Amino acid sequence: MDETDPAGPPDSADPAFPARQAARCADLAELDARVVRCRACPRLVAWREQVAAQPRAAFRDWEYWARPVPGFGPPDAALAVVGLAPAAHGGNRTGRMFTGDASGDFLFAALHAVGLASQPTATHRGDGLELYGVRVTAPVHCAPPDNKPTPAERRTCRPWLAAELEFLAPSLRTVVALGAVGWQAALPVLGDAGWPLPRPRPAFGHGAELTLPATGRRRQLHVLGSYHPSQRNTFTGRLTFDMLVDLLTRAARSAGLGSGD
Numbered sequence: 702m703d704e705t706d707p708a709g710p711p712d713s714a715d716p717a718f719p720a721r722q723a724a725r726c727a728d729l730a731e732l733d734a735r736v737v738r739c740r741a742c743p744r745l746v747a748w749r750e751q752v753a754a755q756p757r758a759a760f761r762d763w764e765y766w767a768r769p770v771p772g773f774g775p776p777d778a779a780l781a782v783v784g785l786a787p788a789a790h791g792g793n794r795t796g797r798m799f800t801g802d803a804s805g806d807f808l809f810a811a812l813h814a815v816g817l818a819s820q821p822t823a824t825h826r827g828d829g830l831e832l833y834g835v836r837v838t839a840p841v842h843c844a845p846p847d848n849k850p851t852p853a854e855r856r857t858c859r860p861w862l863a864a865e866l867e868f869l870a871p872s873l874r875t876v877v878a879l880g881a882v883g884w885q886a887a888l889p890v891l892g893d894a895g896w897p898l899p900r901p902r903p904a905f906g907h908g909a910e911l912t913l914p915a916t917g918r919r920r921q922l923h924v925l926g927s928y929h930p931s932q933r934n935t936f937t938g939r940l941t942f943d944m945l946v947d948l949l950t951r952a953a954r955s956a957g958l959g960s961g962d
């Protein structure tokens with residue numbers, strides 16, 4: 702383990718920490734355990750802790766997670782849903798992706814409607830929610846100010862998701878990227894994880910789809926774009942519940958998950 706390394710414990714604030722640590726992980730559980738120790742992005746570390754120190758009134762009694770949020774779902778998932786980053790008072794509070802905010806309420810209700818989640822609600826890490834064949838994750842694991850990570854922060858965090866996708870590769874058949882920014886962030890990571898990307902990269906759209914060819918231990922991969930279930934999109938009707946259910950049904954079918962049939 703790193704702690705017994707003669708060179709001393711790893712510096713979790715080093716920008717190279719994600720790449721070094723992700724490369725040492727034996728499995729997804731170890732990756733999840735290591736990512737939560739990461740402090741490689743000083744601006745995001747400061748923000749996640751500042752938010753925790755000034756909780757919303759409704760969450761006054763919470764002890765915020767205030768750390769990187771690992772992916773959630775089984776290690777042999779056939780479908781990955783990739784957002785952008787945890788929300789300051791959502792995942793950064795509860796410690797689980799999409800848990801505790803309006804976007805997550807919408808997403809998990811839709812996953813449940815498609816038969817991919819054990820319950821329609823997600824409120825905290827001990828709420829009993831299970832995902833079936835689906836892993837929910839993000840290319841940036843810490844909550845950013847204004848939900849906007851910088852390009853440098855996205856690059857620094859990329860090795861964590863690339864390694865996660867590498868561990869999922871033997872079972873992974875479909876990725877749903879949420880929002881244009883999620884799409885732009887996910888595609889390079891899929892390239893890092895070993896799938897050949899087309900050039901030029903296809904544009905994002907709700908329902909946009911591309912197929913990446915099988916290579917090595919990686920299966921052929923379907924990538925689907927979906928509008929992000931942000932409040933801005935759901936309140937305005939740009940993304941309705943039926944639209945998301947339809948898209949997830951299509952994704953489940955392409956991933957070979959029975960619920961999509």
Ligand code: SF4
Pocket residue numbers: 719736739740741742745746769841842843854857858859861
């Ligand atoms: S965003 Fe990613 S790389 Fe940056 S501190 Fe959080 S986990 Fe580490």
